[in-house]
Amino acid sequence: MKMASIILVTLFLFNLVFVPSMALPFGFGFPGDYDQQQPPQDNEQNQDKNQKLVNDGNNGNLRVGFYKDSCPNAENIVAGALAEISKTNPNAIANLIRLQFHDCFVVGCDASILLDYSPTGDKVEKSSMFNGQLLKGADIIDDIKSKLEEQCPGAVSCSDTLAFSVNEGMAIAGLPRRAALGGRRDSIYSLASVAEDNNLPMPNWPLEKMVELFTRKGFTIEEMVILLGAHSVGSAHCDVFMERIYNFANTRKPDATLPTPVVNELQQICQNPGTPQFRNPPVNFDETPTVLDNLFYKNMITRNKTLLITDAHLLNDPRTIPVVQQMAGDExxxxxxxxxxxxxxxxxxxxxxxxxxxxxxxxxTN
Structure with a gap:
């Protein structure tokens, strides 16, 4: 039971196992000799909007072009490196999005999730039960950071390397390109105990507990629903939602809110854990697991299909269902x-x- 709980805890929101087999749409990337290219461009309206969002959040020291003097090619180096990595690792983008969520929601966006040890000698965040071995993407940041160090030694922080990588990854996955905001600094400590102190959600939380967490972190209910749309990419292993399709609430029956066609579809992939056929494979959240689109919401509206209980809550609350409907109707x-x-x-x-x-x-730490 304890091991099952740990597995459930480690697989929520962005903390998922991303193993889609589809290739990423490379048309948004920057392959080739990235050292000689100009940094990815963004229109002025998006730059201004990004800056306004940061200023409204009292983090006005972040800005577009932060490294124009110390490392003018920083964004371009990240773009070229990630484009190459994505060719052989189609899971890279989803892994990075998940990694950033787990970094930012604990103490803040300070790359503390990347530390292997802390000067205090305490267990670090990545070793906590909320992260563990299923947390992927740190090796990707290692590769990208090494290329930044080759060009600009000691200039670009790890937290900006992660943020720039996620920003570029969203463009690779189909979103309009935006200029990246830089200026973050890295933490010198990392504590597993802080990660476990009600700062990361569990996949079976009631909606009220989800709302409390996201509100405490400064996000509205609408923003929570929009952020959960990260389930547009990636997948979850069967054991995360197995009870919903076989033994919901110890009834020995599927969750009554799941339509029979959805139950049948999931049972075809996820064999009953009591049988020799059970292999715990991953299941994509939607049919386009490497593309950031609104199919996740469409499936909720048209098929009442959700994998996680926390996603299912969004269809059953008057505060969240209008947002789901709006997002489903306008990609x-x-x-x-x-x-x-x-x-x-x-x-x-x-x-x-x-x-x-x-x-x-x-x-x-240095």
């Missing part, structure tokens, strides 16, 4: 709002100026 609106909320997430409680440090290696 462009969801992509726009998701990008905006991700700017807010990546600016959460950042350290700037002389706070923290700029790590040369993301797994250890």
């Amino acid at each position: 462009g609106l969801w992509q726009k709002r998701f990008a905006e909320v991700m700017v807010k997430l990546s600016s959460l409680n950042v350290s700037t100026g002389t706070d923290g440090e700029v790590r040369k290696t993301c797994r250890s």
Whole structure:
């Protein structure tokens, strides 16, 4: 039971196992000799909007073009490296989005999730039961950071490396390109106990507990629903939602809110754990697991299909169902709002100026 609980805890929201087999749409990337290219461009309206979002959040030290003097090619280096990584690792984008959520929602966007040890000697965030071995993407940041260090030693922080990578990854996955905001500094400590102190959600939480957490972190209910749209990419293993299709609430029956066709579809993939055929495979949240689109919401509205109980809550509350309906009906609106909320997430409680440090290696303090 304890192990099952740990597995459930580690697989919520962005903390999922991303193993889609589809190739990423590389048309949005920057393959080739990225050192000679100009940094990814963004229109002035999006730049201004990004800056306004940060200023409204009292993190005005973040800005577009932060590294124009110390590392003018920073965004371009990240773009080229991630484009290459994505060719052989189609899970990269979803892993990075998930990694950033788990970094920012604990203390703030300070790359503390990347540390392998803390000067205090305490267990670090990545070793907590909320993260563990299923937390992926740190190796991707290692690769990208090493390329930044080759070009600009000691200039670009690990927290900005992660934020720039997620920003670029969203463009690779189909969102309109935006210029990245820089200026974050890195934490010198990381504590598993803080990650476990009601700062990361569980997949079986009631909606009220979800609302309380997101509100405490500064997000509205609408923004919570939009951020949960990250389930547009990636997948969850069968054991995360197995009870819903076989033994919901110990009834030995499927969850009555799941339509029979959905139950049958999921049971075809997820064999009963009591049988020899059970292999715990991953199941995509929707049919386009590498593309950031609104199919996740459409499936909720048209098929009443959800994997996680926390997603199912969104269909049963008058505060959230109108947002789900709106996002399902307008893909462009969801992509726009998701990008905006991700700017807010990546600016959460950042350290700037002389706070923290700029790590040369993301797994250890300088």
